[in-house]
Ligand SMILES: *[C@@H]1O[C@H](CO)[C@@H](O)[C@H](O)[C@H]1NC(C)=O
Ligand SMILES: *[C@@H]1O[C@H](CO)[C@@H](O)[C@H](O)[C@H]1NC(C)=O
């Protein structure tokens with residue numbers, strides 16, 4: 001065995017020594033060198049592509065690492081979980097390129113890794129969001145505070161968006177918002193701790209001592225440990241009739257970047273208004289509800305005294321407010 005191996009090795013060496021074989025080898029080396037050189041220059045030109053030839057419809061050629069960005073949703077109850085999933089489905093359907101993060105109360109899904117059995121609607125919905133709409137699940141503790149109006153007692157939970165420092169920027173949208181178009185371009189705003197849309201419906205009432213000019217149901221946030229700590233301190237000091245919107249206006253009214261409410265948000269109550277000058281931003285009487293809806297990115301279900309549309313059963317309190325409001 002070892003003898004025949006030695007023999008064949010010797011044969012190879014003598015073949016290599018022949019001049020014909022040397023010629024073949026030299027030609028091969030030249031070809032390989034030219035090929036390597038060409039493929040490197042090709043590479044070089046690929047990387048030199050000027051940055052302005054962006055193709056916005058393509059994931060890989062726009063040069064943006066979308067995994068640094070996320071839309072966040074927070075859930076405090078089963079009803080809002082359902083709304084959140086619908087909104088996340090929209091983002092998926094509309095082809096948004098950023099991550100989607102759903103913050104949910106830990107008890108809704110005890111163990112996301114091993115969960116495979118159905119039976120619990122909340123857990124099933126969470127798994128559906130993860131598997132079908134590419135949603136990242138994040139268990140959290142609901143941030144509850146004793147407040148005068150129970151409607152918003154859990155709304156501080158939304159401020160956890162400031163704590164998602166695994167992302168450079170997040171867009172936090174409330175679950176009682178319906179999304180008509182994605183807003184990926186907002187991830188590329190100039191740096192600012194927070195950008196919020198103008199609360200156009202309050203413009204008449206706002207003044208220097210009570211600005212309240214910014215809405216908190218759509219926010220572009222740069223998560224930061226420092227800002228989150230500052231917010232947590234404000235929450236601890238908040239009065240019991242002060243909710244997330246009041247708190248954020250107090251903290252950021254003078255420093256936030258203001259997003260134009262057209263097209264980023266409108267209230268569903270706008271369609272019941274008779275005077276649209278605050279929304280339109282002019283005395284122009286031209287009100288075309290279909291055109292306005294085509295332009296809007298989001299509609300916030302907010303139509304006091306009408307309750308949220310998914311509320312199956314009105315309480316006596318709702319009935320009374322509707323009577324008074326009518
Ligand atoms: C962008 O890329 C897509 C798919 O790669 C292509 O269909 C489209 O024509 C491109 N658009 C432009 C403006 O180059
Ligand atoms: C904020 O994020 C940190 C790091 O991920 C985590 O340890 C902490 O529990 C979070 N705080 C809250 C209130 O969720």
Ligand SMILES: *[C@@H]1O[C@H](CO)[C@@H](O)[C@H](O)[C@H]1NC(C)=O
Nearest residue numbers: 204205206207208209210211
């Ligand atoms: C500012 O607005 C608040 C709330 O709308 C009101 O109570 C207050 O009187 C106003 N102050 C001035 C100076 O107009």
Ligand SMILES: *[C@@H]1O[C@H](CO)[C@@H](O)[C@H](O)[C@H]1NC(C)=O
Nearest residue numbers: 203204274275276277278283
């Ligand atoms: C509509 O509202 C604006 C501001 O709230 C007011 O200035 C204007 O006079 C109103 N127009 C009508 C026709 O009532």
